[in-house]
Amino acid sequence: DQQVKQNSPSLSVQEGRISILNCDYTNSMFDYFLWYKKYPAEGPTFLISISSIKDKNEDGRFTVFLNKSAKHLSLHIVPSQPGDSAVYFCAASEGGGATNKLIFGTGTLLAVQP
C-alpha cells in the first residue's frame, strides 16, 4: 500500500526550462512534506519542505506547492540546471512533528539536458 506516489519514474527537461515533479498521497493525516534529492552513491539530501498549513514554500530556484484537497504536491525548479540531474524523492510525515519517520515515494529521475 503505497501512501506516497510518484507516478513519473523519469523526466527530461532542457537546461533553463522549468522542471515540475509531482507527488500524490493518500493519507490525510500527513502534516508535513519534504523533497529530497539523491545522486548515485550518495545518501539523499534535503531540498525543501512544507507544512500542511501552507500551500506554497519557496527557496531560491525551488518551490513546493501543496494542494491538500487533491492530496497532491509538486516541486518546481526554475531555471533547471544540468547539476539538478538526480533522483528526487517526495516524503511525508504525520504525528504533529514528534517523529522522524518519513514515508517516501519511489522517486523520479530528473535529467536536465544542456
Place this chain on the structure above:
Amino acid sequence: KAGVTQTPRYLIKTRGQQVTLSCSPISGHRSVSWYQQTPGQGLQFLFEYFSETQRNKGNFPGRFSGRQFSNSRSEMNVSTLELGDSALYLCASSRASGWNNEQFFGPGTRLTVL
C-alpha cells in the same frame, strides 16, 4: 563537520546468514533512523532511535532489529537473510525528532544476498 558515516559500504552475504550494519551520526545528533531502499519501492522506514530508545518501527519482520548506544552510534541487524533483503540500507541522523530537525543521510550500505 563530519557527515553521517556507514560501515561497511558494501557487503555480500548468503541466504541464512546474519549481518550487522553500523551508523555513526553527526556529532551532537541523538536521533538515528534507518531506511531500506529497493528498486521500485523507494525508501522504506525501518526504525528510529533516540537516546538509546526505539521510538518508532516500520512494517518489517522481526528478523530486522536495531539498537543505539550511549554515544548515539546505531547498529541494525538482519538475521536469517533472504534474497529479498538485498538493498541499500540508509541511516539518517538529526539533533532530535520533529519537523525542525533536518535529517542528514549517510551514503548507505549496499547489501547483496546470494
